[in-house]
Amino acid sequence: PKPNGDPSAMQMKSYACQRRTPLKHHNSFLTEALEILSQNAEYNDNEGRSVAFRRAASVLKALPHRVKTIEDLRCLPCLGDHSQRVIKEILEDGSSREVESTRQSEQFQTMKALTGIFGVGVRTADRWFREGLRSPDDLIRTGQQLNRAQQAGLQYYDDLQKPVTKAEADVISDIVEKAVHAVLPGAEIQLMGGFRRGKEVGHDVDFLITHPEEGKEEGLMPKITNWLEEQGLLLYQKTTRNSYLEKMDGPARPPNNMDRFERCFSIFKLQKSAVRCKSNSTASVEDVSRGGENERPSEHHSEESGWRAVRVDLVVSPYSQFAFATLGWTGSKLFERELRRWAGQEKHMSLSSHALYDSKQNLYLRAKTEEEIFAYLGLEFIPPSERNA
Ligand code: ATP
Ligand code: MN
Ligand code: MN
Structure with missing residues (x-):
């Protein structure tokens, strides 16, 4: 069914990777409710249900207007009976009993x-x-x-609960850049995740690192973390080695969609003075180095100290996989999931953060840019700021 006579009525595509989803949209009052139900389904190990609610919420994020009546939902994909019932109740009563009782449970x-x-x-x-x-x-x-x-x-529970600001992410970027260039000049560093999509806050800061000369990036992570540790900038780190082998892994999707890059999940020690300094636009990385006194391993309260803990993810990719890694680590999580579903179901291809495999032609499709990957997939290019599905 298609609305006729109204040229402004766009047709909502059913995969999130076919749509532009801005960060700010008009239907948070509905999407937040649906996302509570999605989260709750995840807590109950019901992935199918969780994804269904998330897809429904995502469709509403892509709408160019606020939903006012149930009529506005006509012609929209991905809205199952349950989601429609919840939306209807919120439109009529201002809230949904199921959502509120879930929230309180x-x-x-x-x-x-x-x-x-x-x-x-x-x-x-x-x-x-x-x-x-x-x-x-x-x-x-x-x-x-x-x-x-x-x-x-x-x-570091209290600190890690607090959202990371863009100003803090910028300071961390300077630190990571300095660390990487100290151990491998010529390496390239890119801010990923939510901040690449234009978010103003995040739960962590994500970076992708590569080097134009293939092979130079091998074993890079321990050198980076050693440098950071020597500067007293790391509170915690766990590095995992690269375990991707194209021939062995083949096109099969790794379980959990976890990729196999060399990676490091870490917690940085960020001096608050460095952030203030950065906001005043005269940043020097010297200000952010050097930790200071040793903390006891009890709970840290950042109000009483000059620093806070920040979650940072570092990923190292070979240059030949950089475009796929970039696409895979930009998110959002639903956007990624939908890209892989689109590739498999609509194109008989298999997409990961390492490669794109064409099952019909039996070959890997090489790409240097995200644009090329969208083109292989027969999708219009969606810039990072509109991947907030
Ligand atoms: P937030 O602001 O909450 O950090 P985010 O979009 O940056 O939002 P992250 O959890 O940091 O969320 O994930 C960023 C991107 O990295 C996502 O696209 C996700 O698919 C990808 N990603 C995260 N963890 C892994 C992992 N273990 N393996 C592969 N990809 C991952
Ligand atoms: Mn992130
Ligand atoms: Mn992350």
């Missing part, structure tokens, strides 16, 4: 608090919930067994 709130700890996933949080634990404090109080990541997650 002990399970939802506990899962949110526990998965909010760096290093804690849904499975672990769910186990703790079923054992009666409700908060980060409960984990400490009952002396739970924690791995190194989770210990750091608890230690």
Whole structure:
């Protein structure tokens, strides 16, 4: 069904990667509700349901106007019965009972608090919930067994809850650039994730690193982290080596859509003075180096110190895979997911952050830019700022 006679009525495409989704849109009052239900489904290990709600929310983000009546939903894809029911209730009553009771539920709130700890996933949080634990404090109080990541997650819990600002991301960018160039001149560094999509805040800062001479990037990460550690800039880091082999991995999608690049999940120690300095536009990286006094491994409260903890993800890609890595680490998560679904279902291709494989022609398609990858996929190019699906 298509609205006729109205030239302004655009046709909403059904894959998020076919649409432009700006950061700011007109329907947060609906998308936030649907995303609560999506999140709750994820907490209950129901991936299909979670994705369905997320897709429904994403369609509303792409609308050029605010939804006012249920009639506005006609002709829109991805809106299942359940989503429509929730939207209708919000339009009529101002809120949805299901959404509000989910939001208030002990399970939802506990899962949110526990998965909010760096290093804690849904499975672990769910186990703790079923054992009666409700908060980060409960984990400490009952002396739970924690791995190194989770210990750091608890230690810096307050800081890591606070959104990272663009100003802070810019300071971290300078630090990462300095570190990378100190150990490998000529390397290229790119800001990824939410900040590349134009977000003003994020839960972390993501970087992709490469070098124009293929092979130079091998084993780069330990050198970077050593440099950072010597400067006292790292509170936590875990580096994973590159495990991608085109011949062995083949076109098959790695489980979880996890890629296999050399990567580092870290927590940086960011001096607040450096951020103020940067905002005043006279930044010098010297100001941000040097940690200062040693902290005790108890919980850190950044109000009482001159620094805060910030989550940083570093990824190293060979130059030949850089375009795919760039596309794969820009997000949003739903946009990525939809790109891979589009590739598989509509094009008989397999897309990862490493490569694009054409199953009909039995070959890998090489690309130097994101634009080329969109073109192979038969998609209009969507710039990062409009991938906020
Ligand atoms: P936020 O502001 O919350 O950080 P974000 O969009 O930057 O939002 P991230 O979780 O940092 O979210 O992820 C950034 C991008 O990196 C996403 O596109 C995601 O697909 C990709 N990504 C994250 N973790 C992995 C991983 N383990 N393997 C492969 N890709 C990942
Ligand atoms: Mn991010
Ligand atoms: Mn990240």
